[in-house]
Amino acid sequence: MRILEKAPAKINLSLDVLGKRKDGFHEVRMIMTTIDLADRIELSELSSGQIKVVSHNRFVPDDQRNLAYQAAKLLKERYHIHKGVSIAITKTIPVAAGLAGGSSDAAATLRGLNRLWSLGLSLDELAVLGAEIGSDVSFCVYGGTALATGRGEKIQHIQAPPHCWVVLAKPTIGVSTADVYRNLNLSNIQHPNVEGMIEAINEKNYEQMCGLLGNVLENVTLKMYPEVAQIKDQMKRFGADAVLMSGSGPTVFGLIQYESRMHRVYNGLRGFCNQVFAVRMLGE
Numbered sequence: 414m415r416i417l418e419k420a421p422a423k424i425n426l427s428l429d430v431l432g433k434r435k436d437g438f439h440e441v442r443m444i445m446t447t448i449d450l451a452d453r454i455e456l457s458e459l460s461s462g463q464i465k466v467v468s469h470n471r472f473v474p475d476d477q478r479n480l481a482y483q484a485a486k487l488l489k490e491r492y493h494i495h496k497g498v499s500i501a502i503t504k505t506i507p508v509a510a511g512l513a514g515g516s517s518d519a520a521a522t523l524r525g526l527n528r529l530w531s532l533g534l535s536l537d538e539l540a541v542l543g544a545e546i547g548s549d550v551s552f553c554v555y556g557g558t559a560l561a562t563g564r565g566e567k568i569q570h571i572q573a574p575p576h577c578w579v580v581l582a583k584p585t586i587g588v589s590t591a592d593v594y595r596n597l598n599l600s601n602i603q604h605p606n607v608e609g610m611i612e613a614i615n616e617k618n619y620e621q622m623c624g625l626l627g628n629v630l631e632n633v634t635l636k637m638y639p640e641v642a643q644i645k646d647q648m649k650r651f652g653a654d655a656v657l658m659s660g661s662g663p664t665v666f667g668l669i670q671y672e673s674r675m676h677r678v679y680n681g682l683r684g685f686c687n688q689v690f691a692v693r694m695l696g697e
């Protein structure tokens with residue numbers, strides 16, 4: 414049997430950090446939404462009991478460091494599964510980009526193996542398991558749009574954002590999420606208005622949503638990698654309605670209401686950056 418799962422990327426429309434926790438993680442409050450930029454996960458049964466990962470991408474590990482591998486191992490051990498699985502990952506989401514590519518691959522593997530191995534687990538149960546793999550995995554199990562709290566694993570679903578285009582540009586650098594959190598100065602944070610963002614989304618108020626985009630990790634990454642600021646400036650110059658870095662970066666996204674403007678921003682950015690995408694929010 415063969416199972417296919419789509420693993421979409423996320424962007425953070427609002428990302429606030431409330432403080433550092435005793436376990437070393439940070440307490441966050443963020444609005445996440447899935448976008449139509451996705452990896453594809455293909456799961457096939459292996460009678461040998463082995464977990465095999467194939468990705469044909471030199472930036473993606475094909476061993477136990479792969480988050481999809483970790484998802485399979487977790488389910489296999491927890492539910493005493495003797496069969497193995499081959500996980501073929503077709504990567505489209507840029508790696509180490511702030512778009513939760515690895516987390517979404519892990520989440521898709523959890524959903525797919527739940528079907529392949531007939532485990533009968535609910536999405537809520539898979540999301541709890543996902544948190545053992547990484548902070549973004551729980552959200553990726555559900556997708557859609559949500560307020561994520563705790564270290565990112567507590568998910569409250571909210572409505573889909575108003576329709577718009579999202580242009581993404583990823584500079585060639587990859588960013589370590591741990592480094593960005595480590596360099597965040599908690600005594601000097603300009604907190605974004607997360608509640609206002611929820612209100613804007615509920616009211617489908619596009620202008621208000623654009624005005625309230627905010628990410629406290631942005632300044633940290635901008636200091637480490639000035640090229641991210643250049644891409645932000647270019648995206649604004651080409652006419653994006655609002656621009657922000659996603660997660661710990663370095664990917665920058667711009668929101669754009671009109672299709673003709675989207676083409677201008679997309680084509681403009683392609684001259685500066687080789688990983689540029691124009692997609693819709695999935696949101697629901």
Ligand SMILES: C[C@](O)(CO)[C@H](O)COP(=O)(O)OP(=O)(O)OC[C@H]1O[C@@H](n2ccc(N)nc2=O)[C@H](O)[C@@H]1O
Pocket residue numbers: 425428437438439440441443511513516546547548549550563564565590591594660661
């Ligand atoms: C930046 C975001 O992508 C925003 O959605 C997430 O907060 C990060 O999620 P993630 O990549 O799944 O993070 P994890 O793999 O759980 O953690 C990677 C590292 O980031 C730091 N980390 C992560 C999440 C969090 N709430 N506080 C942290 O301090 C920790 O040093 C951790 O060792």
Ligand SMILES: Nc1ncnc2c1ncn2[C@@H]1O[C@H](COP(=O)(O)OP(=O)(O)OP(=O)(O)O)[C@@H](O)[C@H]1O
Pocket residue numbers: 472473474478479480481502507508509510511512513514515516518519549587588590660661662
């Ligand atoms: N399935 C996977 N896809 C991509 N990277 C993976 C995967 N599994 C493990 N990794 C490792 O994880 C690192 C971070 O990659 P990923 O693309 O998940 O980062 P990210 O988009 O910044 O994540 P987040 O937004 O959740 O912080 C990579 O450098 C890679 O070595």
